[in-house]
Amino acid sequence: MKTLLNLGIGLLAATSISAYAVTGPDSYELVQKGKYIATLGDCTACHTVPGKPLFSGGVAIETPFGELLGANITPDPATGIGRWNFEEFQNTMARGHARNGKQLYPAMPYAAYTKVTREDNMALWAYLRTIEPVHNEVETNQLPFPFNIRMSMRVWNWLNFTEGEFEPDAQKSEQWNRGAYLVQGLGHCGSCHTPKNLIGGDKSSETLKGGELQGWMAPNITGVAHVGLGDWSEDDIVQYLKTGANRYDIASGPMAEAVENSTQHWRDEDLMAVAVYLKDLDHEHDKPQPLAADEPAMTAGRGIYEDRCSGCHTPNGEGIPTLFPKLANAPLVNSREAVSMIRVVLAGNRAGTTDAAPTGPAMPSFAWNLSDENVADVLTYIRNSWGNAAPAVSASEVRKQRETLQDE
Ligand code: HEC
Ligand code: HEC
Ligand code: HEC
Structure with missing residues (x-):
């Protein structure tokens, strides 16, 4: 009986968060936590047009298949997500299924956000409920035929998407696991730094080994020597993510934006966790053989x-x-x-x-x-x-x- 009862209270808590603006003794902390999670996830990058109200949508996102617009995710009932409940939001983060079964395009990085814990999503949801509702109709789907058919994403998911919350590796430290959680999940670093297959899915055997965007190269950020961050110390990585520059490089283009909107606001211990995790990736690297000098x-x-x-x-x-x-x-x-x-x-x-x-x-x-x-x-x-x-x-x-x- 006891577990059932606890479950009942848990469900109750979840519904009360979703159905009304957040109230109660824990709500302030929950909302603050959610706000930080939105920063870690860089929701602003795609959901806030600079100079327009927060999360009111309309940011153009270029993909190799055409253009999409970031949705209005303010609590406006008509044009935002005001009528949604928490489960619908959870479904979006974990599976890319929006309200009423609409399948989203992976430009919304649910392939990474699927790693986010339900608990973190609850805080994020609580925060999103507190945003100023903005009436702004956004048609997100600007893709040409046949990519504009949402059904085609079912095939994409089947080929490219693995659903599931992050699972800590018991062999590794807590710090390493925190870094892995942030890089793979909220930070969605792989959406730029992992090379893509022809239909835009991650090449999973080459995670974080360098991806090409429209006109930009997002370099290899594994700890490997020679082509990656092998020479960078953990402090070098933290400094780059915190300030956009260090003794090796200056962030430009899409990375400058990621630093400005997101990583500069991350807590130092979170940046350090990311550095520890990245440095530990791919240590066993076979340096390729150079071509012979007489070719x-x-x-x-x-x-x-x-x-x-x-x-x-x-x-x-x-x-x-x-x-x-x-x-x-x-x-x-x-x-x-x-x-x-x-x-x-x-x-x-x-x-x-x-x-x-x-x-x-x-x-x-x-x-x-x-x-x-x-x-x-x-x-x-x-x-x-x-x-x-x-x-x-x-x-x-x-x-x-x-x-x-x-x-x-
Ligand atoms: C890289 C760009 C990008 C980032 C970052 C991003 N989104 Fe999105 N999001 C999109 C796009 C594009 C859509 C619309 C996709 C579609 O219509 O298929 C979308 C759709 C959504 C929807 C569904 C809205 C609806 O009405 O169907 C929700 C909810 C959402 N995003 C929440 C978030 C949250 C919360 C974050 C931060 C944790 C976030 N997004 C970060 C690009 C992004
Ligand atoms: C929107 C795409 C995008 C996202 C998301 C992104 N990056 Fe980058 N990143 C880039 C690009 C492009 C560069 C190259 C910038 C340049 O040439 O100055 C870069 C450069 C870097 C570098 C410098 C590497 C070097 O050798 O100079 C580091 C470190 C880095 N990113 C870490 C991260 C981490 C950690 C995350 C996730 C928290 C992340 N990036 C998310 C696009 C992105
Ligand atoms: C007059 C001097 C000069 C000559 C000659 C020259 N370079 Fe450069 N090169 C530079 C300078 C200066 C830079 C740095 C430019 C910058 O980053 O603003 C540079 C940058 C580069 C870079 C980019 C390196 C990096 O880490 O950013 C490459 C690659 C390169 N040069 C190759 C060549 C090749 C190949 C040749 C001969 C065909 C050549 N350079 C001839 C002065 C020269």
């Missing part, structure tokens, strides 16, 4: 390097601190995808022309005097010399980038 692409590339590049980057790729970047044993150079490097060589880099350093060193553009083949060879050479090892670059990859740059 045709390597000898051709070497000639071009000595002629056109070594004057600045030095013959052994060591560079000159603060003037010419080091190419030897550098994560960017070793990354699996060469898109960023190809771009720099074709277009040059005008980063030197800031107010602080108006005539700072610049990387010249080689688009006009190196062929696609030349660029491929010199990059293949750099990517396989002085301790580097990475896949060869092909002339067709270079041609593709050249065409993209011409369109810009």
